[in-house]
Amino acid sequence: MKLHPVGIIGSGKYVPERILTNQELEQMVETNDEWIVTRTGIRERRIAAPEQATSDLALKASLDAVAAAGITVEDIDLIIVATITPDMYFPSTACLLQEKLGAKRAAAFDLSAACSGFIYGLATASSMIASGMYKHVLVVGAECLSRITDYTDRNTCILFGDGAGAVVLGQVAEGRGFQSFQLGADGAGGELLKVCGGGSKVPASAESVEAKQHFIHMAGNDVFKFAVRIMGSAAEEALHKAGKTKEEIDLLVPHQANIRIIQSALHRLDLPEEKCMVNLDKYGNVSAASIPIALAEAVEQGRVKEGDCLVLVGFGGGLTWGASVLIW
Ligand code: UT7
Numbered sequence: 001m002k003l004h005p006v007g008i009i010g011s012g013k014y015v016p017e018r019i020l021t022n023q024e025l026e027q028m029v030e031t032n033d034e035w036i037v038t039r040t041g042i043r044e045r046r047i048a049a050p051e052q053a054t055s056d057l058a059l060k061a062s063l064d065a066v067a068a069a070g071i072t073v074e075d076i077d078l079i080i081v082a083t084i085t086p087d088m089y090f091p092s093t094a095c096l097l098q099e100k101l102g103a104k105r106a107a108a109f110d111l112s113a114a115c116s117g118f119i120y121g122l123a124t125a126s127s128m129i130a131s132g133m134y135k136h137v138l139v140v141g142a143e144c145l146s147r148i149t150d151y152t153d154r155n156t157c158i159l160f161g162d163g164a165g166a167v168v169l170g171q172v173a174e175g176r177g178f179q180s181f182q183l184g185a186d187g188a189g190g191e192l193l194k195v196c197g198g199g200s201k202v203p204a205s206a207e208s209v210e211a212k213q214h215f216i217h218m219a220g221n222d223v224f225k226f227a228v229r230i231m232g233s234a235a236e237e238a239l240h241k242a243g244k245t246k247e248e249i250d251l252l253v254p255h256q257a258n259i260r261i262i263q264s265a266l267h268r269l270d271l272p273e274e275k276c277m278v279n280l281d282k283y284g285n286v287s288a289a290s291i292p293i294a295l296a297e298a299v300e301q302g303r304v305k306e307g308d309c310l311v312l313v314g315f316g317g318g319l320t321w322g323a324s325v326l327i328w
C-alpha cells in the first residue's frame with residue numbers, strides 16, 4: 001500500500017488573558033521569584049477564567065488552526081483532543097469541541113497520555129491520513145491545569161498553567177511532513193506523577209477531597225531525572241528512524257516543563273539555544289498543550305520556514321514520552 005506523506009497544514013494557539021506571576025505565588029506559598037526562575041525558568045503562567053473550560057480554550061486554538069490551514073470546519077474528518085483536564089468524564093472534550101466548532105462530519109475522541117499526549121495524537125492522526133482513511137484531522141492539546149493544581153503545594157503550583165494549541169494535519173508534498181515517530185511508556189513510573197482521585201479506584205468522596213486526591217501529586221525530582229534522560233534519547237531515536245542527524249535540526253520544539261530539562265536536551269543534541277523554541281517563561285507547563293502552543297508561536301514569529309527540519313519531543317505522566325521528526 002502506498003502511504004501518503006502527511007504534515008501540519010495549519011496551526012493555532014490560545015492562552016487565557018489572566019496572568020499569574022511569580023510575585024503573586026509568593027503571596028500564596030513559601031517561595032520566591034528567584035527560586036522559581038532559577039530552578040524552572042518560569043516567570044508567569046495563564047489561568048482560565050471561571051467560565052472557561054478546556055473545550056473553550058481548545059475552540060479558540062482550533063479556529064485559528066483551521067483558518068491557517070485554509071479549510072472549513074466541514075472538511076475536518078476527525079478531532080483528537082489530548083488532555084488530562086477534560087471538561088468532564090464524558091462526553092469527551094473532543095465531542096464538546098466538535099459541537100462548538102460545528103464540525104458535523106468529524107468523528108471525535110480524547111487521548112490520554114499526559115504531557116506526551118499531543119505527540120501521541122500526531123502519530124495517531126498521521127497514520128490515519130497516511131493510510132487514506134481520512135484527509136484532515138484536527139489534533140488539539142488543551143489543558144486547564146489550574147483546576148487540578150493545589151495552590152498550597154509549592155512543589156507543583158509554581159509550574160502549571162492553562163492554554164491550548166491545535167494543528168490540522170493533511171496530505172503534503174513528497175519529502176515533506178512527518179518523517180518518524182518515537183513513542184514510549186513506562187507504567188512502572190506511574191506513581192511519580194498522578195491525580196488518583198475521581199476515577200474508579202478512588203471515586204470522588206468527602207474523604208478523597210479532604211485528602212487532596214483530586215490534585216496533581218508529583219515526585220518532582222524523580223520526574224526531573226527521567227525527563228533529562230528521556231528527552232535526549234527519544235529525540236535521538238526519532239532522528240535515527242528518520243535517517244537524519246542532529247546537525248540537520250533547524251528547530252527543536254520541546255515540552256515546556258523546566259528550562260533545565262530543555263538545556264540538558266540541547267546539550268545532548270549539541271544544539272545552540274537559537275535552535276530551540278522556549279516560551280515556558282510566559283506560560284509555564286501546560287502539559288499536552290505545551291508543544292502545540294510553542295509550535296504555533298514559532299510559526300507566528302516566523303521561526304519556521306518551508307523545508308526546515310523540526311524535532312518535537314515531550315515526556316510526562318504515565319510515564320510516557322514521544323518525539324517526532326518533521327520537515328515543514
Ligand atoms: O510535564 C511533566 C511534569 N513535571 C515536571 O516536569 C517536573 C520535573 N521536575 C522539576 O521541574 C523539578 O524537580 C522541580 C522544579 C519541581 C523542583 O526542582 P528541584 O531542583 O528538583 O528541587 P527539589 O524538589 O529537589 O527541592 C529542592 C529544595 C527543597 O528544599 P530542601 O528539602 O532542600 O530544604 C524543596 O523543598 O527546594 C525546595 N522547594 C522550593 N523552594 C522554594 C521546592 N519547591 C520550592 C518552591 N520554592 N516553589
